[in-house]
Amino acid sequence: MSNFKFIKFFEEISKKDIKIAGGKGASLGEMIKIGIPVPRGFVILANAFDEFLKETDLNVEIEAALNKINFKDINSVEYTSRKIRDLIHDAKVPKILVDEILEAFKRLNEKFVAVRSSATAEDSSIASWAGELESYLNVTKKNLVGKIKNCWSSLFTPRAIVYRYEKGLRKSKILVAVVVQKMVQSEISGICFTVHPVTKDKNQMVIEAGWGLGEAIVGGYITPDSYVVDKKKWKILDINISEQEKMIVRKKTGIGNMWIKVPNKLKTKQKLNNKQIIELAKICFLIEKHYKFPCDIEWAFEKGKFYIVQSRPITTL
Numbered sequence: 001m002s003n004f005k006f007i008k009f010f011e012e013i014s015k016k017d018i019k020i021a022g023g024k025g026a027s028l029g030e031m032i033k034i035g036i037p038v039p040r041g042f043v044i045l046a047n048a049f050d051e052f053l054k055e056t057d058l059n060v061e062i063e064a065a066l067n068k069i070n071f072k073d074i075n076s077v078e079y080t081s082r083k084i085r086d087l088i089h090d091a092k093v094p095k096i097l098v099d100e101i102l103e104a105f106k107r108l109n110e111k112f113v114a115v116r117s118s119a120t121a122e123d124s125s126i127a128s129w130a131g132e133l134e135s136y137l138n139v140t141k142k143n144l145v146g147k148i149k150n151c152w153s154s155l156f157t158p159r160a161i162v163y164r165y166e167k168g169l170r171k172s173k174i175l176v177a178v179v180v181q182k183m184v185q186s187e188i189s190g191i192c193f194t195v196h197p198v199t200k201d202k203n204q205m206v207i208e209a210g211w212g213l214g215e216a217i218v219g220g221y222i223t224p225d226s227y228v229v230d231k232k233k234w235k236i237l238d239i240n241i242s243e244q245e246k247m248i249v250r251k252k253t254g255i256g257n258m259w260i261k262v263p264n265k266l267k268t269k270q271k272l273n274n275k276q277i278i279e280l281a282k283i284c285f286l287i288e289k290h291y292k293f294p295c296d297i298e299w300a301f302e303k304g305k306f307y308i309v310q311s312r313p314i315t316t317l
Helices: 015-033 046-055 058-067 074-090 095-108 141-156 158-166 274-291
Strands: 007-009 041-044 113-119 135-139 176-182 188-193 204-211 225-230 235-240 246-250 257-261 295-302 305-313
Touching: 007 015, 007 095, 015 041, 015 046, 015 113, 015 176, 015 274, 015 305, 041 095, 046 058, 046 095, 046 176, 058 074, 074 141, 074 158, 095 141, 095 176, 113 141, 135 141, 141 158, 141 176, 188 274, 204 274, 225 274, 235 274, 274 295, 274 305
Parallel strands: none
Antiparallel strands: 007 041, 041 176, 113 135, 113 176, 188 204, 188 295, 204 225, 225 235, 246 257, 295 305
């Protein structure tokens, strides 16, 4: 496979690699091994971030800035966050790293990719980092390195800084790996909880679905459809259709995404049909069966095919 120092493709990674690939990266590699449809991609390993910090001497400056924070004063946290993020933004990524990133991107042979942070402390028993770090959709070769730096620096958002402090992780070494994968231009996307998150019924799973890219649901901008499935009989127990006014899609020109109005004929339509609901439920059941714990799974549907873009333990049960 790859002969890179700082990068591994998903096929080379398993759940044992959380320390180098982060929770997200390790999970994607693991799912590919059991035949789950995961969009192709690679992980810029945590040692790349380490290398970047060392080569630029930023580790010293960041440490000094964090030590000066007054956690009783939110302005102090916000000031430090801005300062650290600016330092990372302005620093030059070492050539060896840039060369590997661009070579891996070339091998992926995709015009658009999703770039997601994958913290090495993620999904550990100490803390769930879900939602604390940044992700970027529809990234191109032109802005790839910049978005990777943004993912690295999202370890120092005000929320992430406070979170680490509160969890007593201030002194433990937390690095960030970055997942780069084929961008799925999803017509429908959503989340699946393999155990009912409200009733905690282990024999039921809940699927949420919305039109367009998944950020609309993950970010809480829309109310999705929700479907309750009986995992023993593969029967749909409940269908709750939500009217959806707007959705996120890729910009037609330039980089990034935009909101558009949902076409009238789709506004009140059920997002996934019953056959698709059961098909997706069975994929998610395989993931839960493999991991042997309840999973919170992000999925996308494009051109008649389901893709799994993330799976992590449900932390609230």
